[in-house]
Amino acid sequence: MSRLIRSRLQRWINRRIPRSDVQLLTQRNLFILPTTAGVMFGMLLLIMLITGINYQNSLIYLVTFLLGAVFVGAMHQTHRNLSGLELTLVLAGEGFAGDDILFRLRATAGKDEAIALILSADDFSVRLGHVPSGQSMDVNVPVPSAFRGYLQPDRIRIETRFPFGLLKAWSWMRPVSAGVVFPRPIVAPDVISTLVNGEEAASSCSVQGNDHAELRPWRDGDMSQRVMWKRYARSGQMVVAQWEADKGSPQWLDFNAFPGTDHELRFSYLSWLVIERGKSGARFGLNLPGQVIEPDSGQAHATRCLRSLAMWGEEKPRGALAEPHGTRRNVDSTKAAAKAGAGL
Incomplete structure (x- = not known):
């Protein structure tokens, strides 16, 4: 029964507050109720x-009517704090799965000042403070994420309890724009790409015949063939030879280079590899099922690859209700990725 009531209440709110990146607060979409302190204050007035x-x-009688007038005045002031305020979504943030994605909002006060504002999404809240009449202030509201893909907050709440905390006035903003959540990076094992200069290789190329190698400490997941065992026997230090192709040849980050691995884990591996290549400024390309990003270098290229990893197989939220903590994986895309990973 309670679930049915909540569902009907949510549909009623959604009709009154449709999705928009610009929300003007008026009597139609503003709500006001007494707080716990306000209820106790009202009971005290009744007893008096x-x-x-x-x-x-x-x-x-005098004290009762005087305090009652204070309560009525506080109700009008609390409602006026939000009336005429305009909220605008300036920037839908980007980040990694599991982190809080920042959505930048701009609050523009109308003819009246907006005082003691609190913006919140889920369990996170941010105090905006005082917005003078006719002026604007920006605030970053954190929205929790859990899955790669698109993150569209169902509702961002704005509230005020000024001046006495006896009443609270609130409303919601339901953004249309969605943030982008990158796969959470996980340290990838050493693998060999199945691509050579963008072409699918007939078999994995051996790296042992190259002339240039870079030594680094061994990490969990490294292939035993890459360990310099003679050096380990001499010094006891376990190092790995990271062989490189001819100078100037790009390294490909390949979805198919992790056979037998869950495809979401592959995206996490690729996310880590993209970040590492972006830090070093190395030239690299990205190969995903049905999508190839040509080799390039620089932070802009790394960001483009991260966005491709985030949005692969995902659809922008279009329904009235958003999934909590981000979009879910598309079933058809999951099957396609599984086939691609199996080499079918």
Whole structure:
């Protein structure tokens, strides 16, 4: 029964507050109710009124009506704090799965000042403070994420309890634009790409015949063939030879280079590799099922690859309700990736 009531209430709110990146707060979409302190204050006024009637005490009447006027004045002031305020989504953030994605909002006050504002999404809240009349202030609201893909907050709440905390006025913003959540990076094992200069190789190329190698400490997941065992026997230090192709030849980051691995884990491996290549400024390309990004270098190229990893197989949220913590994986895309990983 409670689930049915919540569902109907949510549909009613969604009709009153449609999705938009610009939200003007008016009487149509503003709500106000007493807080716990306000309810206690109202009960106290009722008891004082009953006492004044019972004893016909003019002083009790005076204090009761005076405090009642304060309550009514606080109600008008609390509602006016939000009335005429305009919220605009300036930037839908980007980040990695599991992190808080920052959505930048701009609050523009109308003819009245907006005082003691609190913006929140899920369990995270940010205090905006005082927005002078006719001026704007930007604030970053963190939205939790869990999955790669698109992150569209269902509702961002704005609230005020000024001046006395007896009442709270609130509304919501339901953005259309979605943030982008990159796969969470996981340290990738050493593998050999199945691509050579963008072409599918008939078999994995051996790296042992190259002339240039870079030594680095051994990491969990490295292939035993790459360990310099003679050096380990002499010094006891376990190092790995990271062989490179001819100078100037790009390294390909390949989805198919991790056979037998869950495809979401492959995206996490590729995400880590993209970050590492971006830090070193190395030239690299990215091969995904049905999509190839040509080799390049630089931070802009790394960001483009991360976005491709995030959005591969995902569709932008279009429904009235958004999935919590990000989009889910598309079933058809999951099957396609599984086939690609199996070499079918």
